[in-house]
Amino acid sequence: MENLFSNTLDGYLFLASLLFAIGVLGILIRRNIIIIFMCVELMLSAVNLLLTAFSVHHNDPNGQVFVFFIMAVAAAEITIGLAILVMIYRNTGSVSIDSLKKLKW
Amino acid sequence: MNLLLLTILIPFVGGLVLLLLKGEAAKWISLAFSLLTLGAAVGMYQFFELNEQVQFVSNTVWMEALGLNFYFGADGISLVLVLLTTLLTPLIVLSAFGRNYSGVFLGLILLMESALVGVFTARDAFLFYVFWELALIPIYFICLYWGGENRGRITFKFFLYTLVGSLIMLMGVIYLYLQTEAQFGMASFAWEDISRLKLSTLEQSWLFWSFFAAFAIKMPVFPLHTWQPDTYTNAPAQGTMLLSGIMLKMGIYGVIRWMIPVLPEAMVEWAMLAVVLSVVGIVYASVIAIQQKEYKRLIAYSSIAHVGLIAAGIFTHSVHGIQGAMIQMLSHGVCAVGMFFVIDIIMQRTNTQQLESLGGIRNQAPVLTIFAVIVMLGSVSLPLTSGFVGEFILFVSVFEFNPYLAAVAGLTIILGAVYMLNSFQKSMLGEPRPEFASFKDLNWSEFAVLAVVSLLILYIGVYPKTFMELSEPSVKLMLGKYSGFTLN
Amino acid sequence: MEQIIFIILSVLAVVGALAVIFSSNAVYSVLFLVLTFFAIAGHFILLNAQFLAIVNIIVYAGAIMVLFLFVIMLLNLNKDSEAPTPALARIAGAIAAGLLMVTIVGAFKGLSQGSDVALRGGEIGTVSRLGQVLFSDFLLPFEISSVLFLSAMIGAVMLGKKNLKDS
C-alpha cells in the first residue's frame, strides 16, 4: 500500500492515473472550451509522466524521446486548437461547447 | 491476337468511343462494333474444336501476391453463351435505330456486352466476380436515365437486390480462395483449382446458399423475383432486352460453372428444395401473368416462368437438365428480344402498353403480326420452334428427377398458352381501332431485327444440334461424367 | 528523502490539477495548470530526466500556457461566462472519471508491472544521451516534426486571420 505513495513504479502509476482521471473529470464537467483544452494538456502530461517512469524502469531512453515528441505535437495541436477557438468565438460569441451543436447529420 | 480477348475488347473499346459520340453516326458505329464482335465470336465458333477442352485460353498475371490472373478461356458452354450475347447485341443496337438515343446509350450497351462476354469466359473466380459486377453498371445507368416513371426507386431496388446477392456470393468466393491455400499451399482463384477442392458436405451447403443467393436473384428464382417485373416494365426496351435476353443467363451460367462442379454434394442434397422452388415459380408466375394489364409486365412474368423451368432443369444436376438449359437459354434470349421489341414497337406507335387500350393492330400491320406470331410460338414452345427443344429436354430431366414435379411444371404448357394467346388477342386481334388508323407497319431496321429473330427461332427449333454438340462434352465434364477425363 | 519529495510534488500536482478544473476563472485555471506542470517537472528531475524537465518548463509552462493566457486576454474571457453544468452531469462525470481511474489502476495492477524498487533514473535522461538517441534513431521523425510545426504555424495564421471580405 505504501508503494502507492512512494517514488516506485506503482507510485507513478497511481499519480499518473489520478492526474489523468482529474483531466477526464474536467472535460466532463466543464463547458468552457479553453478549460477543456487545459484538461487535455493535463491528461497528456499524466501520460508523459508515466512514459518517463516506464522509461526509467526499463532503462530505455526511447520512452523519453517519445515524451519529447508528444510535447512537440501537443504544442502544434494547441496552436491550431486555439486558432480554431478564436474562430469559434468570433462566429458564435461564446466559448462554450454547447454552442457547437451542428455536429450531427 | 486471341479471338476471345478480341470479343471482349472490341465492344469495350467501342463502348468507350461511343460515350464521346453524338448524333446519327453513333448508331452506325455502334452497329459496326457489335457486328465486329459477332465476327470475332463466329471466328471462335469456326476454330472451336468439338471437345471438352477449354480453348482460346489467355492467362496474364494481374496481382501476383493475391494469385489473381486475367484468366480467360472458352469451353462449349461459354461459347454458346458468347454466341448468344454477340448475336443479340447487334439486334439490340439495331432495335434502337428508330429511336432517339444518344451515343452514350449505345456505348453502355456495348460496354454491357463486353462485361457479359467477360462473365461467360472468365476462368478465375475473382475475375468472374469483377465482370459480374461490371455488368451491373451499364444496365444501372441505362435503366436510371432512360427508364419510365418511378425509374429512380425501381432501379435502386434492382441494384440493391442484385448487389446483396453478389456480396453474399463474394463471401463464398473468398472462402473457396482461402481453402485453395489451405489445401494446395498456394492461394488461387482459378477454376481448375477451385473445382478440385475437397469440401465437406456442410461446407458445401453453406457455399451452395451463398452462391445460390447471387444466381437465384439474377435469374430470378421464386421467391427472389420481385425486382424483376418492375424493372422490366420500367426499363427502356433495349434495357429489358439486355436484362432478360442475356443478363439473366449470367445466373444460370453461374450455377453451371461455379456450383455444379464445385459443390456436387450440396447440389444433390439441396436439389429437391431448389427444384421445388423453381417449379413453384413456374406455376406462380404463369398464373399471375394471366391477369396482367400491362403488356411488358405480362411478358416479365412469363419470363420468370420460363426461367423457372430452366432453373429446375439445372438443379436436377443431370446432363439432360443442363443441356436443356443451354438450348433453352438461347431460345429464351432470342424470344425475349423479339417479344420485347414487338411490345416496344407497339408502345412507340400507340403510346400505351395497357392491353385494354390496344387491339386491331393486325389489320394495320400484318408483317408485324406475322413476326409477333412466330415469336409467340417460340414462347409457347410449339415444336419446330426454338422453345420446344429446350423445354422438352428440360421436362425429361425434371421428369427423371421427379415425375410429379414434372407434371406440375407441365402446367406451364397450358398456362403459357393462356396468357400468350390472351395478350396476343387483346393487342393484335379484334376490330381495328380508329385511333390506330395511322399505325405504320415495320420500317427496315425493325424488319431486320424481327426477321433475324424469327429465323433464329426456327433454326434453333429445327436444327438445335449446332449448339447442343458444342456444349455437350463440357456439360458432361461439369458433372464429372466425361469418360476420358476426370476432375483433378 | 526522495519519498518525501515525491509526496510533496504529488500533492502539489494533484491539488493544482483539481484547482484547474474547479476554479471558475479561466486565468486562475491557467495559473494552476502552470503549478501542476512545475510539479511534474519536479517529478522529471526526481526521475533524473533532466532534459524533459527543462522542456516541460520551457514549452509547456512557458510557451503554451502563455499562449493560453494570450487567448483568454484577447477574447476577454477572464470573467466567468460559463453556464453552470447541471448537478446530475457533474455527478455522472465524477463517477465516470472515478471509474476510469479505478479501471486504469486495476488494469495496470492486473499487468503486475509494479515493483517496490524506487525508481532512480541513471544516465538515460541526460541531454547528451537523449540527444544521441534523438539524432540517430529518431532523426527522420524529428525532421518531420519540423514540417508539422510549419503546417501548424501556417494553419494558425490562416485560421486566425479575419475573413478578408468581412473586413
Add this chain to the structure above:
Amino acid sequence: MLNLVFLIPLLPLIGFVLLGVFGSKLPKFVSGAIACTTVLVSFLITLTLLGGVLSGSIVSETITYFDWINTDGIYLPMSFLIDPLSVWMMTIITGVGFLIHLYSAGYMSHDEGFARYFTFLNLFVFSMLMLVMGSNFVVMFAGWEGVGFCSYMLIGFWFKNTNYNNAAKKAFIMNRVGDLGFLIGMLLIFVKVGSLEYATVFGQAPLVFESGTTDIVVITLCLFVGAMGKSAQIPLYTWLPDAMAGPTPVSALIHAATMVTAGIYMIVRSNVLYTLAPFTQDFIMIIGLCTALFAATIGLVQNDIKKVLAYSTVSQLGYMFFALGLGAYTTGLFHVTTHAFFKALLFLGSGSVIHAMSGEQDIRSMGGLRKKLPITFLTFLIGTIAIAGIPPFAGFFSKDEILAYAYQRSPILWALGILGALMTTFYMFRMFFLTFFGEFRGTEHQRSHLHESPLIMTLPLMILSILSIAGGFLGVPHVLGGHNWFGHYLSGVAPVKELALDHSTEILLMSISVALVLVVIIIAYVIYVSKKQVPVSEGSTLTTPHRVLYNKYYIDELYDALFSKTLRWKSEWFYKLLEKGGIDSLVNGIGKGVQWSGKTLRMAQTGNISTYLFLMVLGIILLLIITGLLV
C-alpha cells in the same frame, strides 16, 4: 419411290413459305394454284407409295433425314415411318386435303385474306403429314401441336370478330390440356423404355411392361388424354363446336376429316401399348360411348347447320374411340376413313348452302333449297344416307362393324350404340329436310341470291359423294361375302380383332339396325316435311329438357365458372395478395426497416459534444473492463 418421301410434307411447306412471304402480292389465282398444286403433287407421290404398299414392296420403312434432338441418350431423329397405316392416313390427308383446297379456291374467292387462308391450309397439311409420318412420338407431337396451331389460326381466320378469336383461343388451350397429358405419357415412355422411336418402344413394350401394370395404364391414359383434347372427347370436347367459327372448308378438313382423327391414329399406332392395358381400353370404350351419346343428344336440337355437323362429328369420333376401346383398331380406322369421306362431303355441302345463302347458317331460315341447288342437294343426300348407315353406303359398313364388336362384348353396349346411331340419323335427316324441303323461309334478299355453286366447288362434292358411296366396300365383312380387305391391309400394324359371332346373328343385328334407321328417317320425314314443323325461334320458351339440350347441358358455362373464372380470380389473388402484399412487401419491408433504423439511430447523434465525450469515456471504461476480464 422412297427417295421422294421427303417431298410429301416438304411441298406443302414450300407452298406455305411462298404464300407466307409473297402471298399478299400475288394474284388470287396464283396463290390458289400454288396451294392446290403442292398438295396435289404430294397426293400423287403418296399414291405411288400406296401402290408400293399394296404391291407388297413396302412393308415398313424408316427414313432418317437428320438428328433433330440428340443429347446424352435422348435421340430423336427427324425421320419418317412409311408403313400401311401412315400411307393410308397420308392418302386421306393429301387426297381429301386436295379436294378441300380445290373447293376453298371457289369458296374463299371473295375473301380479302385469300392468300393468308391458303398459307395456313398448306401449313396444316404439312403438320398433319408430320403427325402421321413421324417415326417417333416427338415428331408426332410436333405435327400434333402444329395442327393445333393451324387450327387456331384458321378458326380465328376472321380475326376482327372477338367471338371467333375466343373460339380459336379455346380450341388451342383445350388442345394444350390434352397435349400436357400426351407429353407426360411420352416422358413416362422415355423413362421406362429409354427411347421414343416407335420401333424400339413397341418392340420393347411387351418385355418391359407386364399387362395391366400401373406403368402401362398410366402411360396409355396420359396418351389418351392427349387424344381426348385433339379428338374432342368428353370432357375436352367443347372446343370443337365453337371451332365452327372458321371458314367452312376448314371445318371440313381440320375439324372433321383429318385433325380430329389424330387421336385415333395415335391410339392405333400405339395399339401394342393399349393392348397391354385392358383398364385403359375399357376407359376409352366408356368415354367413347358416352361422348357418342352425349353429343348426339345435343345435336338433336341445334339449329345452326354447322353446329349440327360439329356435334355429329364429336359423336362419330366417340364411335371411333368406342371401337378402339373394344380392341377393334382396324375398325376404328375404317370408320375414320369413311367418316372422312362423308363428313367432308357434308361440311362442304353445308358450305355450298351457306355460300348460296350469303352466309346464313340457321336451318330455320332455309328450306326448299333442293330445286335451287340440285347438285348440292344430291350430294348432301348421299352424305346423309352414308352417315345414317344404310347399305351399301360407306357409313353402314364401318358402323356395323363397330356395332358387331359391341354386341360381341355385350348386347347392352350394342343397344346403346344403336341408340346413338338412331339419334344421329334423326338429327341428320332433320337438318336435311329442314334445309332442302318445304318452303323457303329466308329473306327476299337471300332468295334472290340463291344459286348453285361453281364447278370448282361442286366437283369436290361429286368426287366425295362417289367415295361416300363406294368407300364402304373397302371393308365388306365376311358375312356379306367380302373378306374385310381393310383389316388385312392394316394387319401388319394392328391386329384384326376376332369376330366370333355366327353369321345369322350378324345378319340379324344388321337388319335390326337398318330397319330402325329407316323407321327414324320416316319419323323425321313426317315431322319436318309432312307436318312442316319448324324449330321454334330464338327467345320462345322451351320445355326443360329441350332447353338443357339446346344449351348443351350448360357445360360451357360450367367450365367457365370452374376453370376460366377460377384461374382469373387466382391470378388476381396471387398478384395482389401474394406478390404485392406478401413477397414484395417483405422485400420492401427489409428496405424500409433499414431506413427506419437509420432514421431512429440517427437520433443518438445529438450533436452535443459533452454527450459525445461522456459516451466516449464510458466506452473506454467498458473496453478496459473487457480487456481486463479477457486478460
